[in-house]
Amino acid sequence: MDELRDLYQEIILDHNKNPKNFHVMEDATHKSDGHNPLCGDRLTVYLHVDGDRITDVSFQGSGCAISKASASVMTTALKGKTVAEARELFHKFQDMLTREDAAIPDLDEFGQLAAFAGVREFPVRVKCATLSWHTTMAALDDENKIVSTE
């Protein structure tokens, strides 16, 4: 039961219910669709990149609580970061979810992203938590690419 409580933390449930930056962005410079066929999650990530800096992030779509909350927290975490910082944060986030030996993330730096540490105990849910990130990376790499977690 404790594992479950770690998974469905208040922060995650809140973001699921009231996701941040949950809208279409008309003037996006980058956009990508993500799809997890296993559970039917579908989302679109929109980015506005100015030079090297991500000035705005938003998303739209439907999915489970983990994928929706993760997308929501991600948008708040990425706003204002440079593209390089975003990539680095993604790798750290992924490590936290998948590597036993990953260092416990620094709460100051990681903020609400740390709430997803509990996902590590649920390997089938890792894809849910990383869908929005993969989609964002794809948007930065190549516009309008559809990402599938399969």
Place this chain on the structure above:
Amino acid sequence: MDTVHSPGETELLPADIEAIRREFPVLQQEFYGKPLTYLDNAATTQKPQVVIDRLRRYYEQENANVHRAVYSLGELSSKAFEDSRIIAQKFLNAASEKEIIFTSGTTDAINLVAATFGRANLGPGDEVIISAMEHHSNIVPWQIVCEEKGARLKVIPIDDRGDLILEEYEKLLSPRTKLVAVVYISNSLGTINPVKKVIELAHAHGVPVLLDGAQAVSHLPVDVQELDCDFFALSGHKVFGPTGIGVLYGKEALLEAMPPYRGGGDMILSVTFEKTTYNDLPFKFEAGTPNIAGAIGLGAALDYVMSLGFEKIAAHERALLDYATEQLDAIDGLRIIGTAREKAGVISFVLDSAHPHDVGTILDHEGVAIRTGHHCTQPVMERFCVPATSRASFSIYNTFEDFDRLVQGIRKVQKVFG
């Protein structure tokens, strides 16, 4: 939650169910300190001890390749293998054991028909009729052959309950129709289709019918002669048998006329570099060393089901379906997807407050195993405008208490997401 239920005459008593449960070793396990509540039987069924023992006996005492050995051990394996074919023949009430082709499962059986019957009979402008509730395995093989041959796929629509719209089906039948391929029991909606009517209508146009019987065989008795279906596909693992084995039933005359599927050993009478003469039925369609153990295990599984008797199975499952439907219907914020007039074994549902994936994770921690997702029927999800559903599917060994635990679990989900 207490269970008030009085069993009828043909029904299995709680003691009978207990006895059945004891025959399934998997069900004796616990997860997260809770008894396993296995409600994913549409994906695969558990195996009774008799099937496990039969596989073991085969490998310990009878293992040899079939049909080619002159020694006694090989005779044992060949006999056990062919005996299983006869059990399958009896199970389906096929006219001849030549009509029973062992495949690796339903998917393989449908692909066989698509690649042989389909390739031989479809041409530009011809049509294959399927339904809107097919499993991907009864969609994609037809798409592939239709594309290759310039033929078209026509789809019988379903209504809001999940019933086939037969008037629309009648309109689709035409001289261009070369085959109708429909599911007997839907794995995502639980609908039992009126296949006899479907077959009658097709036959009135001289069109043969393939039934996807993957879900049907564990829930109701199948008599292919009574149904008068032309092909029938099933998977062993969905009827208490091993994975990797299934059956394609086909009417002898149709099978005789079809070209072979795969080439190789066992499917030939003689081979020279100039010409190969194909073997007789059913071997013509069984190239290579078959899944001998699987076929023998399937025989044991079908014997097991027949010994329980479908009358009892059906009565028990009917009672479970009624009970479960009532319990789930009483939950606020829960909607059952699939409310056909005739249903079996499957209840799909969605919650207002939680996504199926989250439902599945929380239920797992209650020891309750259900499936979440699209159940390989994406067009059904689209039809009902849901990205996915949670699906509880049950079998002979499930109890009313299993559904009480499911309901408790759902209430827990609603509490988390309240």
